[in-house]
Amino acid sequence: MSLSVVIIASLAYVLLLFLIAYFGAKHSEKGGRLVNNPYTYSLSLAVYCTAWTFFGSVGRAAETGIGFLPIYLGPVIFAPIWMIVLRKIILISKGQRITSIADFISSRYGKSTALGVVASIIAVLGVIPYISLQLKAVAISFQTLLSDSSKQVIAFGPETPFYYDLALYIAIVLAFFTFIFGARKLDPNERHEGLVAAIAFESIFKMVAFLVIGIFVTYGAFNGFGDIFSKALENEDIAQIFSFEAEGMTGWSWMLLIILSMFAIVMLPRQFHIAVVENTKVRYVEKASWLFPAYLLLINIFVLPIAIGGLLTFPGGVVDADTFVLNIPLAYGHEWMALFVYLGGLSAATGMVIVSVTALSIMISNNLVIPFLLKFAMVRGRIIDDVSIRLLGIRRVIIVVVLILSYGYFRSVGMSYSLVSVGLISFTAVAQFAPVLIGGIYWKRGTKAGAMSAMLAGFIIWFYSLIVPLLAEKGIMPSSIISEGLWGINLLKPYELFGLQGFDHISNAAFWSLLFNTLIFVIVSLNTRQDALEITQADYFVDHYKYVEGGSDYEVFRRKAKVPDLISLLERFLGEKKARKLLKNYEIKHGIDIKKLSEADGELITYTEKHIAGSIGAASAKLIVSSIIREEPIGLEEMLKVLDQTQEIIQYSKELEQKKTELEKTTQQLKQANEQLKELDELKAEFISTVTHELRTPITSIKAMGKILYDNRDLPAEKKDEFLAIIVDESERIARLVSEVLDLQKVQSGAENWNFEIIDLCNAAEQAYRGVKELMKQQNYEAVYEVCDQPLMVRGDRDKLTQMIINLLSNAIKFCDPDTGKVVLRIKPGQNSAILEVEDNGFGISEVDQARVFEKFIQVKTPGVKKPRGTGLGLFICKQIVDTHNGSISIKSQIGKGSVFTVALPLA
Secondary structure (H helix, E strand, O other), rough: OOOHHHHHHHHHHHHHHHHHHHHHHHHOOOOOOOOOOOOHHHHHHHOOOOHHHHHHHHHHHHHHHHHHHHHHHHHHHHHHHHHHHHHHHHHHHHHHOOOOOOHHHHOOOEEEEEEEEHHHHHHHHHHHHHHHHHHHHHHHHHHHHOOOOHOOOOOOOOOOOOOHHHHHHHHHHHHHHHHHHHHHOOOOOOOHHHHHHHHHHHHHHHHHHHHHHHHHHHHOOOOHHHHHHHHHOOOOOHHHOOOOOHOOOOHHHHHHHHHHHHHHHHOOHHHHHHHHHHOOOOOHHEEEEEEHHHHHHHHHOHHHHHHHHHHHHHHHHHOOHHHHHHHHHHOOOOOHHHHHHHHHHHHHHHHHHHHHHHHHHHHHHHHHHEEEEEHHOOOOOOOOOOOHHHHHHHHHHHHHHHHHHHHHHHHHOOOHHHHHHHHHHHHHHHHHHHHHHHHHHOOOOOOOOHHHHHHHHHHHHHHHHHHHHHHHHHHOOOOOOHHHHHHHOOOOOOOHHHHHHOOOHHHHHHHHHHHHHHHHHHHHHHHOOHHHHHHHHHHHHHHHHHHHOOOOOOOEEEEEEEEHHHHHHHHHHOOOHHHHOOOOOHHHHOOHHHHHHHHHEEHHHHHHHHHHOOOOOOHHHHHHOOOOOEEEEOOOOOOHHHHHHHHHHHHHHHHHHHHHHHHHHHHHHHHHHHHHHHHHHHHHHHHHHHHHHHHHHHHHHHHHHHHHHHHHOOOOOHHHHHHHHHHHHHHHHHHHHHHHHHHHHHHHHOOOOOOOEEEEHHHHHHHHHHHHHHHHOOOOEEEEOOOOOOOOEEEEEHHHHHHHHHHHHHHHOOOOOOOOOOOEEEEEEEEOOEEEEEEOOOOOOOOOHHOOOOOOOOOOOOOOOOOOOOOHHHHHHHHHHHOOOOOOOEEEOOOOOOOOEEEEEEEE
């Protein structure tokens, strides 16, 4: 493909991005929701997928099989807790006007300028290799598309003079567009709606481009997933990459890479900028927590097929695996498809570079340059009228410097290493922020000294174990450091630090740097003290919800400043127009006229400092505001007044908490009572249905038999006797039913008359047994009566106990095996009690029903029987009788093995 076509296509695409950013910003200014919505926010997070994803993942898959996956599994695993961690970071950042990850760390630990400087340096040195990776990817992909004649015109790499180097011109173009996207204006919130719109579009474009080449390889060059994987398995060299531990990828490596990627999704400066600074509504995180992982899974579907397709198409390593996505369509004669895929890779690279350099320019200006200028050159009475103009100029210079450094790294070191290896170096660097950031939002004891020591320790180990070896391999440092260790100490070999073997280079560095980082942070924090501002900031960051809900903290020092000085600061750092708007909002909120005030209180000072912090960072804002204020300690009387007010608030809070607990308890009790009432209502309805059914059946039978006798007076005597017997039986059935209902009413109302006396339980049991023995014989059931040789005297009501035993026997008869029914009545002595058991060989009762069988209206269902037998009152009445006699009743049952009801009554 000719050079002019590739250049025109590249510039046309970048121009399209500019137009999208321009119209996106205009649309947002008019209040449109094209940019300000959860879908655009979720897509913008895909700036995580860079040229590394587009080119490098295929290259890594060609070497390690599924070894490319940990970088994407981390964010997917982390997604479920986004609603907790990321939401908290966003809320804190909005409240403190935080504009970068260095600003976040600095603000948490007492708005420390020194911490901001260290964090910024780590971020810059850590991300420069990552930016150089993008320059390399675009340069390689650009040259891959060119014909042989065009390649002679333009080249790249350390052998090429820099003024012919393609990567240099790519860096210049990216710097120009970063000016447009990220440094066009100064915003107190550092939001760039146009940039977010462009990044969201890029995310869609690069995913479509990658899916196009994936579908072509899988279904065009080959016949689907099955075909491509079967051919891979037939090739021994390719088949071995499907091993879990291919190319040294151990379980430890997987775990550590997943941890690094979990941290990177928030700690990378570009990710923090997009996820936190550019966030307009916290609730968007909820949608992003599943949309972004879905994006990662979708864009990685075809990584393995493309890698395998490349290995099959270009055996023997004749083509760099990082360029498979371009060389495969070129090999099949599809130049325009290759151009489209190239633009997808260009999209991935430019998005990362623009956002990263924008974030770094904010970070460096706010935490390095501005503090230096304020301290040594400008602040003490010599600040220019509009600092915002100077800030934009500073940031543009920083953009150029960062890209020059990235280009320098690319020429000196980056050309010798794969895209993925360079990217992982940056991941390990930014992971050094994790202990102090995560610890800072969940642990109040973390101190400025602990954070500083931890980050420095982690950074030093990262630099020694990953950067020093690269410099040694390039001859910049002695190569003996790699093989023998620093000063010949074997334990200081960079790739086998402290004698740890079996780890790859990245895992080794990640393990030791994060271990020392975390331990030092905890140990130093526990042994150092916080100053007043650290304590205040720690409370805000850890317990931020009480501040979000409107709480406020008391200042240990009374801060005063002249109102004109504060207004002057706002105008200098934000511009006159924005300053007036902010002051107007403050006047409306508090119902005051600021110009009539001669002296500002602490609240106005804090308001001013927060908004200036949005432009120059928390540490610089603290520095500049402190130059015009006076601090006076609060007097004893005022402090006691504050403590009294605090005590009242605490007491009121405790009372509210107590009332809340009582209300929750009452609500739960009402809920339980309501559930019981509903259950009783259902049982009552079922009971009425059962009783009416039980009454209707014998009444119908009596009516039918009576009508037969009435209509056929000349029936034989035998038939008359038979029908009369049925009428008598059904009448007795009605009487029993009515009797049970009346017994229930008496038991529940307490109107039952009890005649207690000393009786022999054996006699009462024998009387009940005789009453049901004939019934069992009629049904051909086996009746067994086992009684002890001695009388068992109890104090009780003979009639009620007899009724109880009859109910238990009748219940056993109802649920006996219909073919081989057997009922056993057993009386025996117990420990200070008389034991009565009624056993049947029926179907049995489930554990669930056993727990409720003695409740009223409960009817146990029997398999094969549609409607439960009886009224559900017999066992309830039995329990009431036993309870009145101070006894106990229980059940043992197994499905298919029958049931045993046991009654224990105290001996007289």
